[in-house]
Amino acid sequence: MKRIASFIVNKQAIILFVITVLSFLFAFFLRKIVINSDLSSYLPKTDPAVKLLDYIGEKYRGNSLAIVIIKSDDVFKLETIKAIDYLTRQFRQIDGVTYVTSLTNILDIKKTEEGLEIGKLIDEDNIPNQEVLYKIKEYALRKEIYRNKLISEDSKTTLIICRIDGDKSKVAKTIERVTKNADLQNIKTYFAGLPFQLNAVNDMIIKDIKILLPFVALVILLILYLSFGSLLHVVLPLISVGLSALWTIGLMALLKIPLTIITNIIPAILMAVGSAYAIHIICKFMEEKDENVQIRAKNSLSKVIIPVFLAALTTIIGFTSFIFGSYLIMIQQFGVFTSLGIIFAFLLSITIIPIILGNSKNLKLNQRQNLNFLNRIMEHTGYWILRHKDIVWIVGAVIGIGFLFGTSLIKTKVDFLDYFKEKSSIRITEKIMEESFGGSVPIQILIKGDLQDPEVLLAMKDFHNFLDTLKGVYHPQSIIDLIEEMNDAMGEGKKIPDTKEKINNLYFLLEGEETIEQLINDDKTEGIIQAMTAGAYNEESELIIKKIRDYIKSKNNGLYNFEFTGSAVVYQHLNQSLLKSQLISLIIAIVAIFICLLFLTHSLSASLLGLVPIFFGLSILFGTMGFLKIPLDVATVLLGSICVGIGIDYSIHFLNRYSYERKQNNPEKALLTSIKYTGSAIVVNVFTVMLGFLVLIFSNLVPVIRFGILLGITMLSTGLGATVLLPAVILKTKENKTRRTK
Amino acid sequence: MKKYIKITSIFFVLLAATQTIAAEESLNANGVLKKVDEVLMAPKDLSALMKINIINKNGDVKNREVQMYQKGDNKRLVKVLAPADQKGIGFLSLPDDVIYVYLPAYKKTRRIAAHVKNQKFVGTDFTYEDLEAKKYSEKWQPEGLKNDGVFYLLELSPKPGHISEYARVNLYVRKDDYFPVKSEFFNKKGEMIKKMEILKTEIIKGYIIPKNYLMQDIRSGNRTEMVMEEIKVDTGLKDDIFTERNLAQ
Numbered sequence: 001m002k003r004i005a006s007f008i009v010n011k012q013a014i015i016l017f018v019i020t021v022l023s024f025l026f027a028f029f030l031r032k033i034v035i036n037s038d039l040s041s042y043l044p045k046t047d048p049a050v051k052l053l054d055y056i057g058e059k060y061r062g063n064s065l066a067i068v069i070i071k072s073d074d075v076f077k078l079e080t081i082k083a084i085d086y087l088t089r090q091f092r093q094i095d096g097v098t099y100v101t102s103l104t105n106i107l108d109i110k111k112t113e114e115g116l117e118i119g120k121l122i123d124e125d126n127i128p129n130q131e132v133l134y135k136i137k138e139y140a141l142r143k144e145i146y147r148n149k150l151i152s153e154d155s156k157t158t159l160i161i162c163r164i165d166g167d168k169s170k171v172a173k174t175i176e177r178v179t180k181n182a183d184l185q186n187i188k189t190y191f192a193g194l195p196f197q198l199n200a201v202n203d204m205i206i207k208d209i210k211i212l213l214p215f216v217a218l219v220i221l222l223i224l225y226l227s228f229g230s231l232l233h234v235v236l237p238l239i240s241v242g243l244s245a246l247w248t249i250g251l252m253a254l255l256k257i258p259l260t261i262i263t264n265i266i267p268a269i270l271m272a273v274g275s276a277y278a279i280h281i282i283c284k285f286m287e288e289k290d291e292n293v294q295i296r297a298k299n300s301l302s303k304v305i306i307p308v309f310l311a312a313l314t315t316i317i318g319f320t321s322f323i324f325g326s327y328l329i330m331i332q333q334f335g336v337f338t339s340l341g342i343i344f345a346f347l348l349s350i351t352i353i354p355i356i357l358g359n360s361k362n363l364k365l366n367q368r369q370n371l372n373f374l375n376r377i378m379e380h381t382g383y384w385i386l387r388h389k390d391i392v393w394i395v396g397a398v399i400g401i402g403f404l405f406g407t408s409l410i411k412t413k414v415d416f417l418d419y420f421k422e423k424s425s426i427r428i429t430e431k432i433m434e435e436s437f438g439g440s441v442p443i444q445i446l447i448k449g450d451l452q453d454p455e456v457l458l459a460m461k462d463f464h465n466f467l468d469t470l471k472g473v474y475h476p477q478s479i480i481d482l483i484e485e486m487n488d489a490m491g492e493g494k495k496i497p498d499t500k501e502k503i504n505n506l507y508f509l510l511e512g513e514e515t516i517e518q519l520i521n522d523d524k525t526e527g528i529i530q531a532m533t534a535g536a537y538n539e540e541s542e543l544i545i546k547k548i549r550d551y552i553k554s555k556n557n558g559l560y561n562f563e564f565t566g567s568a569v570v571y572q573h574l575n576q577s578l579l580k581s582q583l584i585s586l587i588i589a590i591v592a593i594f595i596c597l598l599f600l601t602h603s604l605s606a607s608l609l610g611l612v613p614i615f616f617g618l619s620i621l622f623g624t625m626g627f628l629k630i631p632l633d634v635a636t637v638l639l640g641s642i643c644v645g646i647g648i649d650y651s652i653h654f655l656n657r658y659s660y661e662r663k664q665n666n667p668e669k670a671l672l673t674s675i676k677y678t679g680s681a682i683v684v685n686v687f688t689v690m691l692g693f694l695v696l697i698f699s700n701l702v703p704v705i706r707f708g709i710l711l712g713i714t715m716l717s718t719g720l721g722a723t724v725l726l727p728a729v730i731l732k733t734k735e736n737k738t739r740r741t742k
Numbered sequence: 743m744k745k746y747i748k749i750t751s752i753f754f755v756l757l758a759a760t761q762t763i764a765a766e767e768s769l770n771a772n773g774v775l776k777k778v779d780e781v782l783m784a785p786k787d788l789s790a791l792m793k794i795n796i797i798n799k800n801g802d803v804k805n806r807e808v809q810m811y812q813k814g815d816n817k818r819l820v821k822v823l824a825p826a827d828q829k830g831i832g833f834l835s836l837p838d839d840v841i842y843v844y845l846p847a848y849k850k851t852r853r854i855a856a857h858v859k860n861q862k863f864v865g866t867d868f869t870y871e872d873l874e875a876k877k878y879s880e881k882w883q884p885e886g887l888k889n890d891g892v893f894y895l896l897e898l899s900p901k902p903g904h905i906s907e908y909a910r911v912n913l914y915v916r917k918d919d920y921f922p923v924k925s926e927f928f929n930k931k932g933e934m935i936k937k938m939e940i941l942k943t944e945i946i947k948g949y950i951i952p953k954n955y956l957m958q959d960i961r962s963g964n965r966t967e968m969v970m971e972e973i974k975v976d977t978g979l980k981d982d983i984f985t986e987r988n989l990a991q
Binding site for chain 1: 757798802804822827831842845850853854862870905930
């Protein structure tokens with residue numbers, strides 16, 4: 001260890017140069033960081049739901065809808081129609097918008113006295129006068145194809161639906177800009193659909209990083225200053241942690257790994273966790289007595305490098321469990337880059353800090369008054385624990401087991417709308433969509449078969465009827481609607497034609513119509529049924545998916561084959577994998593850490609004791625989630641393993657100190673000293689991290705807020721587990737041992 | 743001061759000169775467009791077998807064969823001969839945008855309103871507007887004329903009152919016989935959205951008749967090739983060819 005320390009101090013010029021160059025390099029790449037909040041991209045590309053969604057997106061030119069809601073006192077007023085026409089034309093010219101459907105360009109198939117009119121509901125090149133528009137309104141509201149699909153029943157709301165292919169976020173932004181720049185009088189516009197929601201999340205993520213991160217830093221600095229009363233303690237950790245965050249995010253940008261709602265938390269975690277390594281080194285430096293600062297820096301580093309390394313190692317093990325335990329790409333990325341970030345924080349702490357300390361002149365020895373005060377409090381706490389050890393472990397066990405019951409109440413839910421607060425415009429918009437049109441999120445059913453065959457079309461028709469019976473599914477649409485309308489116009493009633501030839505004749509009439517390309521492929525061997533569902537994902541969505549799956553299973557045969565996808569299905573896969581990944585990550589983390597402990601302590605009982613704070617923390621964490629109805633989602637799923645990773649640091653510190661003190665003292669005395677000194681350090685750390693993370697309460701994203709609160713709870717409970725419960729349990733086991741030996 | 747007067751006077755002289763040049767150009771442009779219309783002056787009637795290949799961006803080809811009869815600039819009958827599953831489908835276009843369609847599977851004729859001119863003609867990249875046999879000068883006004891030695895390039899914009907899906911059309915006109923061999927169609931954003939070339943013409947009874955067309959849809963990457971065979975002109979097609987009854991036969 002001495003050699004490493006000497007090397008670092010002796011080669012400081014080169015090391016500082018390398019660090020500076022790397023920092024500039026990563027800072028340069030930092031500008032290129034991309035943000036991705038698209039839930040469907042979080043699943044692996046090989047996921048069947050994602051695969052089918054991609055296929056539909058590619059073949060049918062886009063699988064997501066950006067919807068602009070137009071509200072006025074009557075959408076058939078001439079000025080509103082003109083505005084819709086203007087927007088429709090503008091949207092059509094946006095790169096990435098493949099189709100626009102609105103009142104002024106929707107295909108209309110009319111049965112007229114002299115025959116069949118395939119045209120537009122409203123001729124955009126020749127907008128009729130007000131009188132005619134009101135006639136069209138009556139006609140349109142009578143037709144199922146428009147009512148509640150494109151126009152609300154009270155004709156106060158209508159939609160402009162843009163089908164999007166390509167960069168959803170960019171296209172949605174352009175749509176928003178065009179709409180806001182248009183001079184729309186007496187018309188309100190709202191933006192619905194996933195692309196807009198994704199953008200809203202993106203903007204919030206950026207805002208979070210810009211505003212919250214400095215705050216987290218500030219809070220941590222403040223607490224450190226209050227604890228140690230020295231500026232050096234405050235600035236040095238900030239340098240090492242700040243640089244490690246910069247390197248990590250810079251590396252992500254360099255590797256083109258996007259920031260997600262999860263990875264966006266990495267800098268905050270580094271702030272909270274990484275600062276501890278720096279503090280250890282500084283504290284040790286303060287304890288050293290040598291006059292020569294260079295030598296002091298070397299000595300302190302060589303003594304402290306092992307415990308700091310162990311603390312970093314166990315935390316890394318906690319976070320690497322995500323890499324192996326998760327099916328979700330972004331959670332794997334979170335694991336990889338948090339681990340890397342901690343490695344960076346460790347390396348920077350053991351280089352920059354001793355180098356700076358070794359060059360500092362005449363540092364005043366820190367009085368550490370505040371810390372002395374804390375030590376006294378902890379000493380009293382220690383006495384109290386020793387006196388009431390039975391109460392402590394019984395109460396601890398009751399709390400732990402009580403909260404375990406809460407874990408059974410945990411719900412998993414991946415509801416995109418959940419990201420937004422109740423009063424956010426996205427939530428309000430979604431309400432409008434659900435009230436008037438059933439929802440904004442499409443589900444897609446792909447049918448493969450000969451779509452010129454009446455029997456296949458009848459099967460599609462049956463599927464429509466089945467979807468209509470499902471609660472929460474609205475307005476199935478497919479080529480069927482047009483075929484039936486045209487068959488009716490040809491005088492044979494609103495039904496599927498009875499021969500292949502008739503169907504072919506009708507297809508011929510529709511050929512080249514833009515609308516058709518969204519519904520069937522060129523050689524008529526496959527087609528799409530699209531229906532709308534609410535944006536939320538809940539039990540109802542689960543039920544819908546199950547029923548559709550069962551239906552498909554019962555229907556598929558040699559003649560035709562249905563497949564099913566959509567955001568709801570992607571959410572469901574996300575949900576299932578969340579639960580699975582949480583369990584697997586946790587198990588991997590705990591097993592890995594237990595093995596670590598065995599190596600460190602060479603004792604089975606000590607290793608089991610080391611898990612006490614972790615189990616206590618986990619029980620309270622998941623119990624709280626269950627009782628408070630906080631769902632297990634993309635953000636909270638990480639908490640379990642973070643709890644394990646951070647909690648083990650406390651265990652290691654405490655048990656290390658305890659075994660060291662045991663060599664000279666009886667168990668009681670050893671415990672008291674451990675609680676007094678290591679307990680104080682743990683308390684500082686708990687409050688630093690806890691209050692640092694509580695800053696996340698001010699986030700705009702609900703999952704991030706919950707994450708902040710729950711992490712605070714996790715820190716507090718693992719801290720209590722290590723400083724209060726663990727000593728009581730140690731005493732209890734000692735008692736049992738002595739009783740057995742007697 | 744003198745310098746200023748000099749500069750302003752030079753400026754005014756230049757301005758006047760450009761004005762005259764512009765006026766001359768548009769006069770010329772109008773002249774060229776008139777000539778084009780004369781050359782295109784459709785024969786009294788025309789019939790032809792049209793072989794159509796519709797090729798999408800992936801290179802998939804769909805073949806069509808239709809028999810077309812045309813009289814004047816507003817009567818047209820089209821009968822589909824191939825593919826087999828569409829054989830017998832027919833269209834009849836009459837003045838004032840009246841279009842009838844016959845569907846053999848239903849054995850019925852129905853009127854369809856194709857007031858939407860940018861609808862595609864039988865699934866090709868040609869819209870009804872592209873196929874209208876109307877004089878250019880009725881619908882378009884020239885904005886400028888360029889001359890590159892081989893072609894006149896006419897830049898056309900829709901005349902007030904003429905509704906078109908195109909905001910501008912560039913017409914490349916052969917200088918020797920005033921035949922427009924290439925048209926480029928632009929949208930309001932100034933992007934070229936379609937390009938039509940007449941690859942081959944034939945002189946029949948003194949008319950220059952286009953024989954091979956190529957229409958490219960720039961945005962979708964699709965293209966349509968159309969070849970006219972068995973072209974007959976001025977055979978005195980009777981009006982009763984252009985009736986619903988005949989359509990249904």
